[in-house]
Amino acid sequence: MTKLDRPVIIFIGQPNSGKSTLFNAIAGYKAQTSNFPGTTVSHTHSEVYIEGKVLRIVDLPGTYSLNPVDPAERAALAHLFQEPPDLIVNVIDASLLGRSLELTLELLELERPLVVALNMVDLAEKKGVKIEISKLASLIGVPVVATVANRGRGIKELLHLCLDCLEKGGCRPVAPRWAADVEKYIQSLVKSLPPNFCGLANPRFTAIKLIEAGDTFCHEILEEISPELKIRVEEVRRQLEALRSMPAYEVLAAERHHLALKLFEKASKVERGRRVSFEEKLDSLLMHPFIGYPILIFIFALFFFLIFIIGNPLEQLLLKPWSWLNFWIHHQPGPPVLKAILDGLSQGVGAGLAIVFPYFLPLLLLMSFLEDLGYLARAGFLLDALMHRIGLHGKSVAPFILGFGCNVPAIMGTRILESSRDRLLTSLLIPFIPCSARTAVILAIVAFFLGPWWALGYYLFHFIIVAFVGRLLASFFKEPSPGLILEIPSLKIPSIKTILTKVLWQLRSFIQFAWPVLIAGSLGLSCLQLIGLDHWINQIFKPLVKDVLGLPANLGVTLMFGFLRKELSLLMMLQALGIDYLSLPQTMTRTDLVVFTAFVSLFIPCLSTVVIIWKEISWRAALLSILLNLTTATLIGSLLRLLL
Amino acid sequence: MTQRVVRLVEAPQGVPLRIIDLVGGPGVRRRLLNLGFHPGDLIERNSNALFGGPVLVKNLTTGTNVALGLGIAQKILVEIVDDQT
Numbered sequence: 180m181t182k183l184d185r186p187v188i189i190f191i192g193q194p195n196s197g198k199s200t201l202f203n204a205i206a207g208y209k210a211q212t213s214n215f216p217g218t219t220v221s222h223t224h225s226e227v228y229i230e231g232k233v234l235r236i237v238d239l240p241g242t243y244s245l246n247p248v249d250p251a252e253r254a255a256l257a258h259l260f261q262e263p264p265d266l267i268v269n270v271i272d273a274s275l276l277g278r279s280l281e282l283t284l285e286l287l288e289l290e291r292p293l294v295v296a297l298n299m300v301d302l303a304e305k306k307g308v309k310i311e312i313s314k315l316a317s318l319i320g321v322p323v324v325a326t327v328a329n330r331g332r333g334i335k336e337l338l339h340l341c342l343d344c345l346e347k348g349g350c351r352p353v354a355p356r357w358a359a360d361v362e363k364y365i366q367s368l369v370k371s372l373p374p375n376f377c378g379l380a381n382p383r384f385t386a387i388k389l390i391e392a393g394d395t396f397c398h399e400i401l402e403e404i405s406p407e408l409k410i411r412v413e414e415v416r417r418q419l420e421a422l423r424s425m426p427a428y429e430v431l432a433a434e435r436h437h438l439a440l441k442l443f444e445k446a447s448k449v450e451r452g453r454r455v456s457f458e459e460k461l462d463s464l465l466m467h468p469f470i471g472y473p474i475l476i477f478i479f480a481l482f483f484f485l486i487f488i489i490g491n492p493l494e495q496l497l498l499k500p501w502s503w504l505n506f507w508i509h510h511q512p513g514p515p516v517l518k519a520i521l522d523g524l525s526q527g528v529g530a531g532l533a534i535v536f537p538y539f540l541p542l543l544l545l546m547s548f549l550e551d552l553g554y555l556a557r558a559g560f561l562l563d564a565l566m567h568r569i570g571l572h573g574k575s576v577a578p579f580i581l582g583f584g585c586n587v588p589a590i591m592g593t594r595i596l597e598s599s600r601d602r603l604l605t606s607l608l609i610p611f612i613p614c615s616a617r618t619a620v621i622l623a624i625v626a627f628f629l630g631p632w633w634a635l636g637y638y639l640f641h642f643i644i645v646a647f648v649g650r651l652l653a654s655f656f657k658e659p660s661p662g663l664i665l666e667i668p669s670l671k672i673p674s675i676k677t678i679l680t681k682v683l684w685q686l687r688s689f690i691q692f693a694w695p696v697l698i699a700g701s702l703g704l705s706c707l708q709l710i711g712l713d714h715w716i717n718q719i720f721k722p723l724v725k726d727v728l729g730l731p732a733n734l735g736v737t738l739m740f741g742f743l744r745k746e747l748s749l750l751m752m753l754q755a756l757g758i759d760y761l762s763l764p765q766t767m768t769r770t771d772l773v774v775f776t777a778f779v780s781l782f783i784p785c786l787s788t789v790v791i792i793w794k795e796i797s798w799r800a801a802l803l804s805i806l807l808n809l810t811t812a813t814l815i816g817s818l819l820r821l822l823l
Numbered sequence: 824m825t826q827r828v829v830r831l832v833e834a835p836q837g838v839p840l841r842i843i844d845l846v847g848g849p850g851v852r853r854r855l856l857n858l859g860f861h862p863g864d865l866i867e868r869n870s871n872a873l874f875g876g877p878v879l880v881k882n883l884t885t886g887t888n889v890a891l892g893l894g895i896a897q898k899i900l901v902e903i904v905d906d907q908t
Contacts, residue, residue: 243857248850278859278885306886425862426849432856433863440884466879468870560890564876572892573877597854663877663892664854 185233186345189259192270193282194241195668197298200677201270201328202238205338229338237264240594245285246392246428250602251594260379266292266344268337273303273310273325274669276447280439284355287319288387289380292350295323296337302669307450315446320352329674354383357434360422364415371411390416391428458670465554465670471561478554483638486541487631490622493537501529502759515709523705527698530750538619539689543682546584551673555580556665563663569646570653572663575605582612586788590795598661604652606796607804610784611645611811613638616693617780620749625776628764637776644781648811693744700740700747704754707736713755728774728816731756731766741779743786748779770823774816781812831868831891831899832878839865839883840901847898859885865904
């Protein structure tokens with residue numbers, strides 16, 4: 180069996196435990212990694228070669244407990260039971276040991292091989308928490324390794340320990356027992372389980388889940404499989420409720436909570452009266468009820484101008500050789516087919532290199548920095564009240580901000596939202612947020628020709644659209660949002676290595692997936708022009724492009740490509756008009772440029788976004804999103820034409 | 824020793840508070856429990872965001888920081904713990 184040759188290790192942990200950082204640090208040893216941007220990945224997996232063995236490691240979305248409350252947690256749980264791993268690695272934020280152990284206790288209840296990676300021990304020490312690793316390990320009965328994932332510390336030890344567990348077949352814990360009076364009822368339910376009952380992990384775990392999982396764990400089908408058991412479950416629930424005068428699930432949660440706190444007290448020392456760290460001081464400023472807002476605005480303004488300051492000179496520098504090359508191609512004798520292909524190739528390669536890269540790269544860097552710093556949650560805190568105006572709450576802020584990077588992961592990010600109404604609403608609004616590809620082109624074209632203030636105004640304009648459309652949508656989805664419960668992770672000064680690794684990944688996926696589409700698009704347009712088909716396409720789009728928006732009809736063909744990737748429309752604008760980048764102002768007026776950029780950046784969610792909305796929400800939502808974008812873009816485009 | 828039970832939104836800032844009860848449906852209760860907020864825990868209410876924004880709450884027992892919308896903060900009953908004890 181191949182499973183034994185290539186054992187599966189699952190990484191599970193609470194959100195912000197540094198699980199993914201640990202995973203990436205390990206995947207650094209990798210030989211093969213699959214991480215497909217733009218496809219639905221509920222988990223990331225990678226293969227690690229260590230001491231001649233192959234380990235298959237899986238990174239699950241963060242989950243607070245094995246009682247899921249949102250789709251991301253449900254995905255993690257489903258994976259854990261559908262593909263039972265050979266070993267579970269529980270990643271813990273050492274600075275929040277008391278709370279994190281609640282999940283660990285649940286994992287111990289599974290009685291499956293388990294290793295604990297006590298991550299961020301440096302942060303814990305900064306907070307004055309000193310943990311005795313060996314003591315903790317002996318208390319919970321499974322091995323514990325201290326790690327600092329973002330500095331790569333403890334990773335080798337962790338992998339060796341995993342190998343050890345897999346080879347010797349150890350690390351199998353015994354479920355911790357609770358207070359005798361609670362335990363009595365659990366055991367009585369265990370005895371009531373039919374001998375062939377389709378349980379999870381072990382009878383005790385099954386009994387526990389029957390009691391606490393409510394409607395999430397086969398409660399409906401229980402009626403059919405075993406009506407007697409259902410009656411027993413309800414009886415035990417009532418008994419537990421009477422015992423502690425709180426809901427049965429809360430009785431069990433309280434048991435874990437007390438046990439976790441007891442373990443925490445025994446295994447660690449908390450130093451009181453320590454100095455307030457730099458991060459904490461910074462944090463109190465960032466979250467300050469008054470100062471927090473100017474800082475928020477400042478950060479976004481800085482973000483924008485930094486990208487522009489880095490991107491603009493770089494763009495000018497890189498554009499020159501491509502203009503020369505294009506000029507050269509156009510003035511060469513030779514068969515038109517060859518010329519068309521060469522022209523398409525140079526346009527596509529040049530667009531990626533000279534227009535997208537200069538802005539894309541700094542944007543990725545800054546995004547990763549904000550993400551790793553933990554600023555997204557803080558922005559969520561500050562903007563909660565504002566989000567209520569559009570019928571959402573602060574938890575949607577993080578997916579929105581992610582949308583500035585790329586809409587696709589942003590829509591996947593909506594999985595952290597508990598209610599499906601919030602998910603739908605947020606997913607419909609995300610395509611209105613200019614992603615990095617669009618931003619690059621906006622900056623390259625609007626800022627290049629009209630100046631940075633126009634670009635900034637243009638950017639702010641998107642916020643107004645999001646607010647307006649959000650307000651409109653909220654009036655249709657009246658059902659109230661469940662309210663904000665958002666963890667604010669401790670502020671972490673990001674490590675340069677982690678950021679660079681992340682950016683490199685994203686850059687690689689751009690080169691692998693997006694750039695080829697750019698080049699293929701340019702080639703496609705060249706070919707269409709060669710056989711004169713572009714003329715027909717332009718005719719089809721003419722009523723919209725020429726009559727409604729007042730733009731040159733030649734631009735119609737670019738809209739077709741814009742559906743693949745939005746920046747294509749803008750990049751191909753030059754090719755479609757048959758002009759050079761620098762001679763654009765002679766063909767397009769300022770109004771034309773603004774109208775076209777506005778229309779293109781709104782008119783339709785790009786193909787990958789449509790696909791991801793379809794997959795994550797529904798085909799209806801995808802269709803709605805397309806219609807919503809098309810209507811908004813047409814309205815805005817014609818409005819701008821009249822106003823400017 | 825008379826303790827006052829109030830809603831978290833009405834509780835003073837910067838003093839230790841003990842969670843007495845989480846009122847509200849199982850959805851809200853479970854989410855709070857998952858984040859490590861249990862009855863009996865000591866918490867502290869910190870700053871508020873502007874314009875009726877959320878309350879920042881620190882769980883002194885587990886060290887977690889959480890932003891709670893006003894609607895949620897309405898549903899948490901706390902008592903003020905005497906500083907001397």
